[in-house]
Amino acid sequence: MAAVVPGSGASREEEGTGGDAATPQPPAPTSAPGARLSRLPLARVKALVKADPDVTLAGQEAIFILARAAELFVETIAKDAYCCAQQGKRKTLQRRDLDNAIEAVDEFAFLEGTLD
Amino acid sequence: MAERPEDLNLPNAVITRIIKEALPDGVNISKEARSAISRAASVFVLYATSCANNFAMKGKRKTLNASDVLSAMEEMEFQRFVTPLKEALEAYRREQKGKKEASEQKKKDKDKKTDSEEQDKSRDEDNDEDEERLEEEEHNEEEEVDN
Numbered sequence: 001m002a003a004v005v006p007g008s009g010a011s012r013e014e015e016g017t018g019g020d021a022a023t024p025q026p027p028a029p030t031s032a033p034g035a036r037l038s039r040l041p042l043a044r045v046k047a048l049v050k051a052d053p054d055v056t057l058a059g060q061e062a063i064f065i066l067a068r069a070a071e072l073f074v075e076t077i078a079k080d081a082y083c084c085a086q087q088g089k090r091k092t093l094q095r096r097d098l099d100n101a102i103e104a105v106d107e108f109a110f111l112e113g114t115l116d
Numbered sequence: 117m118a119e120r121p122e123d124l125n126l127p128n129a130v131i132t133r134i135i136k137e138a139l140p141d142g143v144n145i146s147k148e149a150r151s152a153i154s155r156a157a158s159v160f161v162l163y164a165t166s167c168a169n170n171f172a173m174k175g176k177r178k179t180l181n182a183s184d185v186l187s188a189m190e191e192m193e194f195q196r197f198v199t200p201l202k203e204a205l206e207a208y209r210r211e212q213k214g215k216k217e218a219s220e221q222k223k224k225d226k227d228k229k230t231d232s233e234e235q236d237k238s239r240d241e242d243n244d245e246d247e248e249r250l251e252e253e254e255h256n257e258e259e260e261v262d263n
Contacts, residue, residue: 037211039130040127041130044124044126044127048124048161048162048165052162052166054169057179058180059181061181061182062184062185064182068201068204069185069189069197072194074153075138078134078145078153081149081153082143091142092143092144092146093135093149094148095148095149097149098149098156102156107192110160114155114156114159115152
């Protein structure tokens with residue numbers, strides 16, 4: 001008499017309302033917390049790098065760091081744009097929030113005129 | 117095929133996920149804003165590549181390496197990225213080293229099934245690799261069974 005005890009009730013409570021339940025996560029190579037090394041596909045980043053006519057070759061480590069830097073950049077600009085939206089008491093980030101952030105933050109100056 | 121380099125976009129799903137994880141819960145993002153951020157990320161990579169390439173050329177090298185990219189970050193006034201990037205690079209190097217050693221181990225084991233003489237498994241280089249130790253124990257058991 002095989003008794004299958006569904007003990008998943010407790011685990012559901014433990015997982016809570018994580019938003020990652022629906023999206024399939026890629027298998028993480030290391031079990032260290034926050035060690036997902038890069039989410040952006042390196043192949044696409046490599047394609048961008050090769051688009052530069054002056055670039056001859058790029059090492060794998062360089063591609064990886066560029067991918068990770070791009071992720072950090074996305075996080076940074078999203079947060080800065082959110083500050084603008086917060087001031088407008090909105091909960092949805094709009095394109096104008098991004099434009100405001102680009103104008104306000106010196107480091108984003110290189111983006112001016114490139115997003116249109 | 118690509119008309120402009122900016123058209124080489126990064127996958128929308130990944131960009132969206134990064135944005136959502138950076139922002140507090142309940143905050144949404146419009147389609148236009150998301151695609152603008154995606155393009156901004158592409159422009160960022162292109163700009164960083166160009167800066168990094170300058171450093172490589174200064175060093176008379178034809179291949180971009182990690183330090184070129186890090187120098188580019190400082191040049192672009194993104195110094196705050198440098199420390200997390202260095203940490204990520206170290207983790208990446210460890211992972212690459214682990215993969216390389218794992219595949220080398222497999223090759224050696226194939227040879228060792230015929231020759232069980234050498235035991236150069238006692239490497240005292242890195243004690244952080246617990247996985248290797250587990251594999252070693254398993255392989256030792258296999259050898260005993262075969263003999």
